[in-house]
């Protein structure tokens with residue numbers, strides 16, 4: 001079955017959820033976690049999961065200082081949770097494994113947006129069910145705004161020149177059916193698909209204005225990392241990492257994203273002729289095509305974006321070590337697998353710490369090399385906190401890792417030093433964001449008190 005949807009502008013744009021509250025500074029959303037069907041290939045309907053729809057979910061939006069109330073109804077026949085990945089909220093609102101929502105039950109999250117503008121996301125986080133629920137469709141974008149983002153002169157027309165790009169890979173059989181975990185390797189390294197989807201559609205196409213376009217890219221794949229680039233020489237500028245804007249745009253030519261990471265870029269299509277096609281590719285797999293349309297609004301690359309306060313090493317109160325090892329059912333952090341009844345680290349509220357995280361494959365190294373997959377073997381995500389990368393293997397981090405982050409890729413043998421200040425109380429998770437690893441126990445808990 002070839003994808004027969006040849007028409008342009010078939011890139012689905014997740015709708016922005018309507019605010020049910022009329023009170024100023026108050027945002028109320030209702031999210032139903034439900035079963036549905038998706039026709040990835042014409043004529044083949046496959047069961048999927050979605051938030052308020054058949055697959056993925058609406059884009060939620062809130063501004064710094066807003067009170068946000070989100071009512072979640074679990075309409076599945078298994079339990080779920082909804083975690084706000086990248087939003088810094090108290091532990092009991094975090095939507096991690098402790099905030100279980102049984103089938104047919106409801107959970108309400110309520111928090112104040114207390115951070116700078118950023119592109120974050122939401123997804124399930126149940127024990128042993130995160131990977132499958134994300135794979136079958138659960139996940140959505142959450143856009144945080146603030147005074148800075150609202151006043152910057154950069155593209156901001158959602159779906160027109162400010163385009164959400166949720167990248168996922170899935171495995172389809174020749175008959176168009178979607179399958180999950182079909183080999184031992186999927187459990188060892190995490191599930192890799194054979195097809196790349198954007199916003200839940202296979203290899204879609206979109207017309208963009210001939211000018212500067214903003215893309216909000218999220219890698220919502222279970223296990224695959226991407227090294228993205230455009231197939232034509234156009235200027236692209238990094239403007240934001242996981243936790244929001246960097247200080248000023250940095251020209252880049254490739255975009256690296258491991259699972260869970262986000263990046264915002266400005267791409268300048270003005271040197272491309274109207275009607276021409278530019279593709280976004282990983283390796284040479286072109287999975288998203290843009291047709292250059294009419295000239296858009298006049299934008300320039302802004303010289304400055306936002307204030308960025310660097311945290312320095314001497315602010316740190318304590319250093320902790322996290323060693324990520326193993327594959328498949330043997331994955332562990334510091335030799336331990338997840339236990340919901342065990343707190344692994346206790347942190348004092350308001351303090352700053354350095355977390356030194358490394359990935360060491362030990363005896364598995366041979367196997368990785370033999371598989372030709374000696375790249376991102378694990379990554380590390382912490383809840384309840386944003387961090388800055390002080391170093392990677394003793395050297396300053398790459399340009400795209402110098403902003404606020406919540407997730408960081410690790411290759412075999414890598415050590416990163418992350419510096420962070422703890423601002424919210426409660427129990428939080430840290431884990432590998434290769435979701436099959438997370439579900440197999442590559443996760444720990446820290447208590448901030």
Ligand code: C2O
Nearest residue numbers: 083085260381429
């Ligand atoms: Cu995106 Cu703990 O997860």
Ligand code: CU
Nearest residue numbers: 084085086383
């Ligand atoms: Cu998270």
Ligand code: CU
Nearest residue numbers: 378432434437
């Ligand atoms: Cu891992």
